[in-house]
Amino acid sequence: MTMEGIPQYSQYPNYPYMYPPATAPQPAADQPTKPVGRPRLYALIVGVIFTILIVAAIALAAYSPSLAPTESGAIPRGWTKVYDANLTAGDDGRWDQSQGCAFGSSGLNADASSSSNAALCAFKPSETQDLASGGFLLEMTLTPAANITSEAVPLIVLGSDTSGAVFVFADQQGNYTICQANCDTATRQGVLESGSTATWHGDPYVANTFAVQFVQQGLNNNPTITLFINGEQVAQIDVSQAINVSAGAAIPFGVGSLSGGAEVYTHATLYTGGVSSL
Amino acid sequence: MTNHCGEEDQLTSRFCPHCGSQVAESDRQCTVCGAQLPGPTPAAAPTASSVSGAAPAAGGSAQAAGAWPTAASQQATPAATYAAYQPAAVVRTAQAQGTPAAAPGAPVYPQGYQAYQAYQTAQTQQGHAATPYGYGYPYPYYYSPYPAQQKKPGETYAKVLSWILVFLCGLSALGGLVVLLIGIATALGSVSALAGEGGSLTVLAQLAGFGLALLLGGAFGMYYSVTGIMRRPSPKFTLPPAWVMLALTLLALVGGVALWHVNAFGYTTPGTALGVLPLAALCGIAPAATILAFTSQRLGDPATRRHVWMSLFWGAAGATLLAAVLELVLGVIVAVLMNVPFSTALNTNLTSGNPAQSLFILIEISIIAPVVEEGLKPLGALLIIRRLRTPGQAFLVGMAGGIGFDLVETIGYIGMGQADWVYVAIERIGAGLLHGVGAGMAALGWYYLINGKGVPLRWLKGIGCGVYAVVQHAVFNGSNLIALLIPGLSAPLAQPLYLVKLPFESAALIFMVLYVVILTVLIVVTGRIRNAKGMAPPTPKAPAVPTLPYPAYLYSTYPGYQGVPAQTPTTTGGSRS
Numbered sequence: 001m002t003m004e005g006i007p008q009y010s011q012y013p014n015y016p017y018m019y020p021p022a023t024a025p026q027p028a029a030d031q032p033t034k035p036v037g038r039p040r041l042y043a044l045i046v047g048v049i050f051t052i053l054i055v056a057a058i059a060l061a062a063y064s065p066s067l068a069p070t071e072s073g074a075i076p077r078g079w080t081k082v083y084d085a086n087l088t089a090g091d092d093g094r095w096d097q098s099q100g101c102a103f104g105s106s107g108l109n110a111d112a113s114s115s116s117n118a119a120l121c122a123f124k125p126s127e128t129q130d131l132a133s134g135g136f137l138l139e140m141t142l143t144p145a146a147n148i149t150s151e152a153v154p155l156i157v158l159g160s161d162t163s164g165a166v167f168v169f170a171d172q173q174g175n176y177t178i179c180q181a182n183c184d185t186a187t188r189q190g191v192l193e194s195g196s197t198a199t200w201h202g203d204p205y206v207a208n209t210f211a212v213q214f215v216q217q218g219l220n221n222n223p224t225i226t227l228f229i230n231g232e233q234v235a236q237i238d239v240s241q242a243i244n245v246s247a248g249a250a251i252p253f254g255v256g257s258l259s260g261g262a263e264v265y266t267h268a269t270l271y272t273g274g275v276s277s278l
Numbered sequence: 279m280t281n282h283c284g285e286e287d288q289l290t291s292r293f294c295p296h297c298g299s300q301v302a303e304s305d306r307q308c309t310v311c312g313a314q315l316p317g318p319t320p321a322a323a324p325t326a327s328s329v330s331g332a333a334p335a336a337g338g339s340a341q342a343a344g345a346w347p348t349a350a351s352q353q354a355t356p357a358a359t360y361a362a363y364q365p366a367a368v369v370r371t372a373q374a375q376g377t378p379a380a381a382p383g384a385p386v387y388p389q390g391y392q393a394y395q396a397y398q399t400a401q402t403q404q405g406h407a408a409t410p411y412g413y414g415y416p417y418p419y420y421y422s423p424y425p426a427q428q429k430k431p432g433e434t435y436a437k438v439l440s441w442i443l444v445f446l447c448g449l450s451a452l453g454g455l456v457v458l459l460i461g462i463a464t465a466l467g468s469v470s471a472l473a474g475e476g477g478s479l480t481v482l483a484q485l486a487g488f489g490l491a492l493l494l495g496g497a498f499g500m501y502y503s504v505t506g507i508m509r510r511p512s513p514k515f516t517l518p519p520a521w522v523m524l525a526l527t528l529l530a531l532v533g534g535v536a537l538w539h540v541n542a543f544g545y546t547t548p549g550t551a552l553g554v555l556p557l558a559a560l561c562g563i564a565p566a567a568t569i570l571a572f573t574s575q576r577l578g579d580p581a582t583r584r585h586v587w588m589s590l591f592w593g594a595a596g597a598t599l600l601a602a603v604l605e606l607v608l609g610v611i612v613a614v615l616m617n618v619p620f621s622t623a624l625n626t627n628l629t630s631g632n633p634a635q636s637l638f639i640l641i642e643i644s645i646i647a648p649v650v651e652e653g654l655k656p657l658g659a660l661l662i663i664r665r666l667r668t669p670g671q672a673f674l675v676g677m678a679g680g681i682g683f684d685l686v687e688t689i690g691y692i693g694m695g696q697a698d699w700v701y702v703a704i705e706r707i708g709a710g711l712l713h714g715v716g717a718g719m720a721a722l723g724w725y726y727l728i729n730g731k732g733v734p735l736r737w738l739k740g741i742g743c744g745v746y747a748v749v750q751h752a753v754f755n756g757s758n759l760i761a762l763l764i765p766g767l768s769a770p771l772a773q774p775l776y777l778v779k780l781p782f783e784s785a786a787l788i789f790m791v792l793y794v795v796i797l798t799v800l801i802v803v804t805g806r807i808r809n810a811k812g813m814a815p816p817t818p819k820a821p822a823v824p825t826l827p828y829p830a831y832l833y834s835t836y837p838g839y840q841g842v843p844a845q846t847p848t849t850t851g852g853s854r855s
Contacts, residue, residue, distance in 0.1 A: 040516075042513070042516055043516045043517055043518045043519070044518070046517060046518055047518035047522050047523075047526075050518070050523075050526050050564070050567070051526060051529075053556070053560060054526055054529055054530045054533070054557075054560050054564070055529075056556070057530070057533075057556035057557035057559075057560050058529075058530070058533035058534075058537070058557055060553055060554075060556060060557070061533070061534070061537055061549060061553055061554045061556070061557040062537055062540075063553070064549035064550045064552070064553020064554060065541065065546040065547045065548065065549040065550075065553070066546070067550060067553065068547060068549065068550050070547055146772070146774070173480070173694065173696075174478070174480070174696045174697075195478065196478030196480055196481060196696075197477070197478060197551075197696065198477055198478060198479035198482075198548060198549070198550060198551035198554060198696050198697060199547060199548045199549075199696070199697050200696040200697055201542075201548075201696065201697045201698050202694060202695040202696040202697065202698045202699075202702075203695065203698035203701050203780075203781060204783070205774040205781035205782075205783075206542065206698055206781060230541075230547060230548055230697060231544070231547045232547035232548060232549075
């Protein structure tokens with residue numbers, strides 16, 4: 001009966017008396033407990049919840065496009081496709097190339113990267129025909145951003161000096177702006193609407209489509225512009241304060257790029273309600 | 279040495295030698311810390327031989343050795359034996375004089391020697407317990423009072439820290455709620471909720487990631503702080519098996535890629551931000567959870583849920599916020615020092631072509647960001663480093679901070695992809711490795727520096743781990759820019775790669791290679807530390823109690839007395855002086 005280093009005496013069984021622990025035993029909060037079976041149950045619950053969440057998230061993501069207004073649904077019955085051109089095929093004579101635009105193998109190139117003015121490529125038929133009074137929808141397909149050396153800035157312009165003009169443009173991150181002529185995005189002077197959209201392809205190797213619909217009696221029976229990106233409605237605003245449709249003048253439109261940016265358009269499609277052919 | 283796990287002579291209570299917790303007689307394993315409990319050692323257990331036999335006459339001399347009890351023939355269990363000898367009068371006296379009775383929940387300990395009935399004398403004096411032995415000890419024996427329950431080392435610090443955390447976590451939860459409300463208001467204000475006009479995934483992902491981190495972090499933080507104050511033990515941190523998490527990650531990513539193809543080829547539109555946000559977020563969360571599960575399971579699930587979750591939410595909420603502020607401030611300072619336009623500090627465009635700006639960006643992403651982030655992420659682990667017992671615990675808790683940081687950052691980056699969020703999710707599939715391993719290594723470094731007394735090359739290991747974390751991050755962040763600056767490499771990297779039809783930048787290959795390297799480091803490090811011996815549990819200061827119940831000179835008169843070691847181990851690992 002010898003303990004470590006301490007002699008034991010059979011006569012004195014209680015010698016040496018060892019004091020009980022000075023610190024009352026308490027659960028060691030630092031150390032993980034090991035409840036048998038429960039960790040597995042916990043892990044199982046976490047796994048099941050994770051699985052349910054992922055399956056539900058996939059289902060929601062698959063279903064959500066059907067909830068958003070689309071471009072195809074916005075084309076009224078009676079409108080006709082009057083122009084559908086592959087711009088990579090070369091100049092078809094429909095686009096003005098006098099203000100910074102030029103056709104190339106990649107399409108209609110609007111380059112204002114080294115200019116203090118925007119590059120504008122007016123759609124010539126809109127200058128000679130009234131395509132706006134019956135409403136129209138112009139859809140432009142953009143080249144992937146990776147094909148452009150400077151910042152890609154698509155632009156659709158609607159109107160003129162006499163009627164007033166509206167600029168619709170976006171940047172490579174999917175931030176769009178709708179504003180009047182001579183607007184200032186820094187101070188937001190003249191900005192009618194701006195925002196960002198999840199429908200924009202942020203991958204620089206994926207092309208986007210950029211479409212604007214104009215109707216004279218839209219919201220509140222006023223001239224209204226609707227912006228679609230990749231077929232999905234992004235914004236819809238009343239532009240009566242920017243465009244005067246009662247002036248009787250034609251409302252021309254075109255594409256281009258803002259100062260400091262560039263854009264290449266590879267395809268163009270036009271639907272109108274006023275004319276059946278150009 | 280007396281085994282205090284159950285062989286205190288007069289007690290039926292047993293105590294774990296590892297953590298000191300009271301355990302049941304039948305337990306073979308400590309229910310609190312899980313340590314193996316030693317079985318009863320009959321050699322040290324008292325038997326009837328101790329107490330039977332002829333008793334010396336009251337007041338007999340200490341030299342009357344022959345009159346002391348001799349070996350007896352009967353055997354009895356300790357409890358039964360001693361119960362018979364309990365001197366009720368003595369016990370009553372002691373209690374009447376204010377000797378503290380056992381508090382509820384505290385173990386009951388005998389005070390001094392149990393009275394030996396046969397030796398009971400009439401010398402019980404007023405105010406003192408009776409001396410149980412009648413061998414002429416002339417002075418009233420002062421039972422040492424029940425030692426005051428001492429706090430464990432660092433307990434006060436931990437309690438103060440916990441209350442501060444409760445307060446901060448409450449603020450965090452409120453802040454998270456506000457951020458989420460702003461996010462919902464933003465979504466509802468510009469679009470008609472789910473069926474509206476798209477909405478920005480960039481904005482929603484950042485608001486959701488940061489808002490949820492604040493809200494959940496605050497709520498979990500309050501819960502775990504309060505349970506910590508209540509000293510409720512926290513269970514082990516476990517996750518589903520890593521392969522299950524990996525399968526779920528693949529499920530989420532495959533689902534995202536399939537939907538992208540359906541959208542990109544015009545069958546549907548990309549969908550609304552609110553509609554795709556859950557899947558986009560899960561594609562950021564699942565890979566990170568896989569990495570955390572893999573590490574935890576490889577280390578043998580060494581840490582508690584409280585420690586891991588608290589560290590994770592620190593990384594998600596606190597570290598991200600502080601890092602954003604610090605990186606901005608330091609970036610502006612460096613920009614001013616380098617005479618780079620102030621606006622450049624906010625713009626990390628790698629293709630500007632301006633050498634000064636490229637150098638500034640390199641400094642910003644390869645020096646400022648790594649130092650700030652690797653300094654902040656393991657702070658959650660650093661706060662509790664004294665309570666982390668093993669290198670594995672330190673690594674896992676530190677890694678949780680990095681994973682939390684990664685979750686918020688990656689969800690934000692994924693949102694920037696907008697309709698192509700899935701390609702960002704795939705490119706950042708290993709970002710959890712970058713942030714997690716970095717933070718884990720930094721926490722491991724702190725562990726060696728603070729807790730590693732006795733560890734060979736302790737300082738080298740500690741500083742080396744921290745330096746590794748920063749260098750790893752710097753190389754990762756700078757790799758893309760460096761690759762673009764290398765002549766002949768930028769052109770091939772500009773060509774896209776395709777996953778079916780989903781295009782990627784070739785520069786993503788560099789990230790993938792680095793992910794593999796970091797994964798290798800993770801496997802090697804966890805392999806080395808999973809069986810590493812941890813530090814000993816904290817030892818309380820020795821209680822101010824006498825070593826022996828009686829003056830040693832009395833013992834010296836006993837035949838065969840050979841002295842008592844100056845120090846005898848206590849149940850809590852401390853030593854008496």
